[in-house]
Amino acid sequence: MTENTQQQTATTPELPTQYAPAEVEGKLYERWVERGYFEADAKSEKPAYTVVIPPPNVTGSLHMGHAFEHTLIDALTRRKRMQGFETLWQPGMDHAGIATQNVVERELAKEGKSRHDLGREAFVERVWQWKAESGGQIQGQMRRLGEGVAWNRDRFTMDEGLSRAVQTVFKRMYDEGLIYRAERIINWCPRCLTAISDIEVDYQDDEGELVSLKYGEGDETLIVATTRAETMLGDTAVAVHPDDERYAHLIGKRIKLPLTDRSIPVVADTHVDPEFGTGAVKVTPAHDPNDFAIGQRHGLESIEVLNERGIITVHGPFEGLDRFEARSAIVAALRAEGRIVAEKRPYTHSVGHCSRCRTTLEPRVSLQWWVKVAPLAQAAGDAVRDGRVAIHPADMTQRYYDWVDNMHDWCISRQLWWGHRIPVWHGPNGEMVAVGPDEQPPSGEGWSQDPDVLDTWFSSGLWPFSTLGWPEQTPDLAKFYSTDVLVTGYDLMFFWVARMMMFGLYTMDGQPPFRTVAFHGMVRDEFGKKMSKSAGNTVNPLDWMDAYGSDAVRFTLARGANPGTDVPIGEDWVQASRNFANKIWNATRFALMNGATVEGELPAPEQLTAVDRWILSRLNKTVAEVDAHYDDYQFAKLSDALYHFAWDEVFDWYVELSKTTYFAGGEQAKVSARVLGEVLDVTLRLLHPVMPFVTEELWTTLTGRESVVVTQWPADSGFRDEAAEREIELVQRVVTEVRRFRSDQGLQPGQKVPAQLEVTGTPLAPHEPAIRQLLRLQPAGDGFQATATLPVAGASVALDLSGAIDVAAERKRLAKDLAAAEKEKAQAEAKLGNEAFLAKAPEPVVGKIRARLSAAESDITRISAQLETLPPA
Numbered sequence: 001m002t003e004n005t006q007q008q009t010a011t012t013p014e015l016p017t018q019y020a021p022a023e024v025e026g027k028l029y030e031r032w033v034e035r036g037y038f039e040a041d042a043k044s045e046k047p048a049y050t051v052v053i054p055p056p057n058v059t060g061s062l063h064m065g066h067a068f069e070h071t072l073i074d075a076l077t078r079r080k081r082m083q084g085f086e087t088l089w090q091p092g093m094d095h096a097g098i099a100t101q102n103v104v105e106r107e108l109a110k111e112g113k114s115r116h117d118l119g120r121e122a123f124v125e126r127v128w129q130w131k132a133e134s135g136g137q138i139q140g141q142m143r144r145l146g147e148g149v150a151w152n153r154d155r156f157t158m159d160e161g162l163s164r165a166v167q168t169v170f171k172r173m174y175d176e177g178l179i180y181r182a183e184r185i186i187n188w189c190p191r192c193l194t195a196i197s198d199i200e201v202d203y204q205d206d207e208g209e210l211v212s213l214k215y216g217e218g219d220e221t222l223i224v225a226t227t228r229a230e231t232m233l234g235d236t237a238v239a240v241h242p243d244d245e246r247y248a249h250l251i252g253k254r255i256k257l258p259l260t261d262r263s264i265p266v267v268a269d270t271h272v273d274p275e276f277g278t279g280a281v282k283v284t285p286a287h288d289p290n291d292f293a294i295g296q297r298h299g300l301e302s303i304e305v306l307n308e309r310g311i312i313t314v315h316g317p318f319e320g321l322d323r324f325e326a327r328s329a330i331v332a333a334l335r336a337e338g339r340i341v342a343e344k345r346p347y348t349h350s351v352g353h354c355s356r357c358r359t360t361l362e363p364r365v366s367l368q369w370w371v372k373v374a375p376l377a378q379a380a381g382d383a384v385r386d387g388r389v390a391i392h393p394a395d396m397t398q399r400y401y402d403w404v405d406n407m408h409d410w411c412i413s414r415q416l417w418w419g420h421r422i423p424v425w426h427g428p429n430g431e432m433v434a435v436g437p438d439e440q441p442p443s444g445e446g447w448s449q450d451p452d453v454l455d456t457w458f459s460s461g462l463w464p465f466s467t468l469g470w471p472e473q474t475p476d477l478a479k480f481y482s483t484d485v486l487v488t489g490y491d492l493m494f495f496w497v498a499r500m501m502m503f504g505l506y507t508m509d510g511q512p513p514f515r516t517v518a519f520h521g522m523v524r525d526e527f528g529k530k531m532s533k534s535a536g537n538t539v540n541p542l543d544w545m546d547a548y549g550s551d552a553v554r555f556t557l558a559r560g561a562n563p564g565t566d567v568p569i570g571e572d573w574v575q576a577s578r579n580f581a582n583k584i585w586n587a588t589r590f591a592l593m594n595g596a597t598v599e600g601e602l603p604a605p606e607q608l609t610a611v612d613r614w615i616l617s618r619l620n621k622t623v624a625e626v627d628a629h630y631d632d633y634q635f636a637k638l639s640d641a642l643y644h645f646a647w648d649e650v651f652d653w654y655v656e657l658s659k660t661t662y663f664a665g666g667e668q669a670k671v672s673a674r675v676l677g678e679v680l681d682v683t684l685r686l687l688h689p690v691m692p693f694v695t696e697e698l699w700t701t702l703t704g705r706e707s708v709v710v711t712q713w714p715a716d717s718g719f720r721d722e723a724a725e726r727e728i729e730l731v732q733r734v735v736t737e738v739r740r741f742r743s744d745q746g747l748q749p750g751q752k753v754p755a756q757l758e759v760t761g762t763p764l765a766p767h768e769p770a771i772r773q774l775l776r777l778q779p780a781g782d783g784f785q786a787t788a789t790l791p792v793a794g795a796s797v798a799l800d801l802s803g804a805i806d807v808a809a810e811r812k813r814l815a816k817d818l819a820a821a822e823k824e825k826a827q828a829e830a831k832l833g834n835e836a837f838l839a840k841a842p843e844p845v846v847g848k849i850r851a852r853l854s855a856a857e858s859d860i861t862r863i864s865a866q867l868e869t870l871p872p873a
Contacts, residue, residue, distance in 0.1 A: 015592065015701060019585035021549025025693045029143055037081075037709045038148040040088035042475035049085035050483040051077055052464050053149060054492065055157065057096035058131055059103050062141035064523045064531065065489070067541040068557045068567060071690070072520060072635055073487045074147050075558060078689035079630060081148070082713035088480050089148055090467050092155035093136060097419040097456045098192050098356045104130050104418070120417050127418045141542060146550050146692045148709070155467045157459040158420070165466035166420045166459050167437045169507060173371070174424070174434040179412070181432070183367045185285075185292035186411050187352060190310035190323075191359035194415040195368055197455060198408065200495075202355045207346035211331055214339050215264075215282070216255030222247070222266070223341055224282040227349055229334070230326040232257070233314045234305040235264055237283040239294055242268035244279050258339045259316075259330065267298045286365045302365055308415075310362055323362070369413035369422060369452065376502035377407040383505055383512045390516045392633050393563040396490060403494050404501075412455045419453030426450060437471075461499035464513035481508065485516040485633075490564060493519070518633040519564045523557070526570025544574050551691040552578040558690045559643065561635035580643060581694045584687070587651040588698045591680055594662045595673040598681050598703050603671050605721070609661065610766065612675040613724035615654040618645065619679055624716045626686055639690060646683050653732065654679065660769045677702065682714045727763045730793040734764060735774050737792045738799075742775070744866050745788075746805055746813075749776075756780045756798040764795050788869040807870055814867050821859035828853035 032038065040048075051073055056066060073089060081087040104127050105115055115123040142149065155162060173179040187196040212225045215238060222238050235257055240247040247266065254263040264283075271294060272281050285295030285302040295302055305314045310323040317333070318326045334340050352361040381404040383389045384397060391397045413422060423435045428446025435441045441449065459466075464486075468477040482504075488497060497517055504513030524530055525537040544553050555577040560567040588596075605613055622645045629638035654676075661672045680702055688695040688708045699708040747753065755777040759765045771777070777797075786798035801807075831837055831849050838846060 015585065015589045015698070017589070019549075019582055019694060019697075021551065021581075021693065022546075024697050025144070025146070025550055028693055028696050029146055032148070032707070032709055033143075033151060035707070036152075037707065038089065038150050039152055040086055040150050040480070042479040044086040044479075046084055046086040048480050048484075049077070049080040049087045050090070050480040051088070051485055051487065052090040052467060052483055053092060054486075054488050054496065055092045055094040055155075055460060055463060056138050057099055058093045058135040058156070059096050059099045061137050062145070062541055064539055064541050064557075064569070066138065066142075067145055067553060068523045068561070069487060069489065069520065070142065070145060070147050071554045071557045072518075072561055074145075074554075074692075075635065075689035076485065076487070076630070078148055078692065078709065079713055081709070082685070082688070082711060084712070086479070088150055088153070090153060090155070090480075090483075091139070091142075091147075091149035091151060092463070092467060093139070093157070094456060094460050095156065095158040095419065097414055097416050097453060098194065100127060100131075100135075101416050101418040102192065102356065115417060123417050144542065144545055144550060145554065148692075153467070157456070157463075161469065162459060162462070162466045163420060164437045165462050165470055166454065167423045167435075168471045169462060169503065170423055170454070170458075171434045171436040171439075173506075178372045178376070179369060179434075180372065181367065181369050183365060184370070184411070185289045185363055186366050186368055187361045188308065188364040188366065189354040189357065189359055189361055190308065191357045192354060192416075193308055195366060195411050195413060196354055196361060197411055197457070200355045201352040201361060202358075203350045203352055205348050206351040206360075207348055208351070209327075209331075210342075210344040210347040210349075211334075211340060212278075212342040213258065213282075213334060214341050215257065220250060220253060220255050222250065222255065222280045223278045224280050225277050225342075226282060227347065228287075228323075228327065229330045230312065230318075230323050231284045231287045231305065232282060232330065233260065233312070233318070234284045234286050234303040235282045236285060236295065236300045236303060237264050237267050237298065239267050239269045239272050239281045239283050240279060241270065241272045241274040244272075244274040246279065258337060259333055265300075267294070267300075269294050269297065287363050289363055292363075292365065304365060306362060306364065308364075368411045369424075369450075369454075371410040371412055373407045373410055373502065376506055377404045377498070379505045379510070380404045380498055380501035383501060383510075389501070389512045389514065392516060392518045396493070396519050396564055399490075400493060400498070404498055407498070410455075410499075412458050413450075413452040414455055415451075416453050419456065420459055422450040422452050422454060424450045457495060457499055460496060461503040462507070464500060464504055465508060470507070482512055483514045485518055486514040487518045487520065487633075489522060490519040491522065520561055521564055521566035524566050524568045526568050526572070528566070528568045539569075539571075544571070548574050548578040549581060549693070551581050551694050555580065555639060555643075555691050558635045559639040561639075562637075563633055580647060581691065583647055583651055584684075584691075584694060585698065587655060588680055588684075588702060590655065591673075591676050592702065594676075595670070596677040596680060596702065597674055598677045600674060602678055603674060605719075607671055608675065609668065609672065610724045610727050610763075611654065611657045611661075611770075612672055613721040614728040615649065615679055616675065616719055617721040617725055618649055619682055620716045620719050623682065623686065623714050627716070635690075642683075642687055642690070646687065650679055650683060653728075656774055657728070657731070657767070657770045660773055684708065685711065685714050727767075730763055731767045731771060733793045734771055734795065734797065738775050738777075738790060738797055741788070741790055741799075741869075744862070745801060745869075746810055747801075751804060752776045752778050753804050754778045754780050754784050754800040756784070756786065758796040758798070762794050764793065801870075807872075811867065811870055814863050814870075818860065818863045818867070821856050821863060825853060825856035825860065828856060 053073065054069065077087050077089040108114060118126060170179060187198065187201050189196050208227050210225055210227055211229050212223055213232065215222045215224060224238060226232065238255065240251065250266045251268045252266065254265050257264050271290060272279065283291045283294050283300065285292045285300050286304045287306065305312060306323055307313050312318045312321045312323070312326045318329055321329060331340070353359065354361055381401055384391060384400060391400055425433045425435060425441045425447050427442065433442050464483050465477060465481055468474060468481055470477055486497065500513045529537060531538045541553055552574050556569060556574045557567065560569060622641060625641050626638045629641065658672050658676065662669050684695045684699040685708060696708050705711065753776065757768055757771065759768055784800050785802060787801045789796055789798045828849050832853065
């Protein structure tokens with residue numbers, strides 16, 4: 001430490017020698033919240049910037065997907081806040097109908113009770129009690145991550161205001177014929193005892209059986225195949241293609257259905273593929289969506305043979321059996337009658353499962369409530385086509401069109417108790433009345449409210465405007481709607497994005513819920529595999545936060561966030577980000593100890609060294625680059641740009657090149673200290689949205705000001721100095737080349753070597769002291785004898801290695817390496833010269849051998865050059 005440095009230490013705030021995230025993160029976050037930094041004011045004259053959080057389930061805890069998505073949103077909103085926008089990041093939670101009801105029902109089961117023991121009203125009260133005591137754990141975890149949400153505006157999809165919005169939208173859509181009630185085939189969960197929408201079905205390959213059955217007798221026999229033999233009890237037809245000559249004589253006739261006393265018709269339908277299987281298909285309208293459609297076209301009877309729990313209801317020997325038990329029993333009975341033509345086991349096929357409980361779903365005809373989506377989906381597609389909404393990345397746009405242009409009516413009713421109860425009252429004579437929030441329901445004998453609740457996605461589809469006070473025309477709605485960007489995973493394009501588009505455009509008179517949709521990918525493990533509990537590769541982000549700090553987790557996630565693509569993540573990468581945070585800390589600490597300051601005006605360019613002008617030029621280019629990446633939602637690129645600028649250019653090059661100036665003291669040291677303060681100030685502000693905690697601690701210490709959260713975002717001043725950049729690039733080339741040579745010669749990084757630098761008359765001349773310091777080069781004294789001379793960047797560096805290395809030992813080592821490289825080259829050349837080998841070997845194998853030859857030739861060239869530079873032994 002120089003005298004100058006010691007004097008600065010006495011008047012400059014000191015930082016601890018090591019960064020300890022656990023000691024600063026909690027207190028900083030509470031300070032931000034207490035000071036109201038994240039609150040948004042509808043009365044503000046600042047331009048608005050609004051983002052709504054994809055509401056996490058009230059049952060959930062913070063997983064890596066949340067941490068990833070929330071990091072990106074927080075980075076966007078922190079930057080906009082610094083840019084002077086009235087920024088609202090709207091928080092809240094989803095009531096998660098099925099998941100929450102399941103949680104509470106499991107608690108009741110431990111007490112030996114069911115929800116039916118409590119009754120509907122008491123059960124719903126029990127769920128509210130659970131929410132108050134145990135729900136919302138994720139919000140505390142969001143604080144750990146440093147999320148700048150407006151906690152004073154926290155919303156819940158079942159709170160009074162949002163419930164009012166749900167009832168208002170339902171009533172309006174019902175009155176306009178966009179919501180209707182109809183009996184249709186739906187996906188039914190026998191465990192959750194509710195309908196499940198098509199996009200909530202998880203398909204997976206299951207091992208089952210494929211059984212071929214003989215229907216009819218004699219010449220009027222048809223062979224059909226099924227993976228669900230139990231459904232044959234509900235068959236009401238066999239379908240064939242109208243042009244299939246094999247079955248033309250049977251169309252319109254009736255054939256006997258095995259195991260029953262019924263006969264069923266043979267119908268002609270173009271849905272049947274005559275090339276698939278036997279070209280004949282059993283038709284069970286009550287238990288298959290395609291069969292239901294065939295039944296509708298041909299007026300077939302729909303016979304339900306399974307109840308809501310998947311139990312056989314048909315009178316006879318199979319009544320009361322579970323569907324899977326019945327499957328085996330029915331196959332056995334058919335086999336006994338000689339009706340089995342073929343059996344294939346195992347037979348792997350795609351089977352739908354409940355996304356909540358993993359139960360195998362059962363297609364079932366049921367009376368449900370539906371949204372007529374055609375006009376709504378048309379509007380959702382048009383809003384993107386006409387430019388009101390942009391989708392990022394652009395290649396996701398066609399995927400969006402494919403969905404909204406081919407959307408089926410949406411089943412919105414769920415047979416649950418927890419959720420928004422459908423606001424329709426049924427009368428004694430079949431009347432139906434939808435009731436709005438300010439209306440009284442019908443009264444009198446025989447009137448009752450519909451027992452179903454709405455699909456959770458119905459209320460979350462209203463999220464961008466219901467959270468702002470709609471249906472009331474509030475100042476918040478006027479200020480913050482439309483929201484600016486929706487940041488979400490591509491997997492929610494159908495669940496949530498399309499539905500928000502439909503509801504927002506419908507409710508807000510064509511004004512879309514957001515101006516941009518920025519899709520991100522899924523977080524995967526370091527090998528690119530999907531994270532799952534069954535695979536044992538899930539990671540709790542809180543564990544990594546505890547070990548490495550929240551900033552390290554955030555930076556790792558942001559650095560992997562290329563638009564629309566999946567993000568692999570491993571602990572090694574988080575450790576590297578922790579090292580980056582430590583590097584920022586240590587470099588700032590060094591700067592403060594050497595007088596770095598932000599006080600006073602930045603000196604004019606003519607007062608600056610070339611090193612100072614270089615770093616200021618690079619700083620402004622980095623500001624412009626980071627801004628461009630933010631505007632394009634390129635989080636990985638902006639994080640990478642910041643990493644390399646901060647670590648490589650500021651901390652490794654600028655600080656090291658400036659040390660000779662600092663240690664020399666005087667006016668130039670003060671000028672460079674001011675430049676260093678400026679560079680750190682701007683760099684910390686640029687890093688803040690992604691790494692909020694460490695930058696807050698360092699920036700407030702550096703500047704003595706209130707908080708980086710509410711300071712101004714850096715602007716590109718326009719300063720460029722291409723000449724200084726070229727000059728410092730020459731310095732970097734010299735240092736890099738000589739360091740490489742030193743390493744090749746086996747010198748230790750700190751080992752000092754006598755050297756002569758011929759830099760007179762070149763741009764390198766003013767930098768000789770810095771070059772010598774960086775390369776550990778001593779002045780050439782008496783007896784100096786150059787053993788190697790390196791021409792580089794228009795200069796030459798002569799080195800005397802005679803006292804630095806054991807030349808004989810080094811020549812022996814290099815000779816051994818050279819012999820190994822020549823042997824490798826000879827072996828590779830022999831194989832590549834063997835025509836028989838080339839004719840038989842796969843191209844990848846041949847490619848590897850060519851690569852080995854190239855590597856060996858490079859090694860020979862490199863080692864030979866090293867031997868030539870060594871003095872005689």
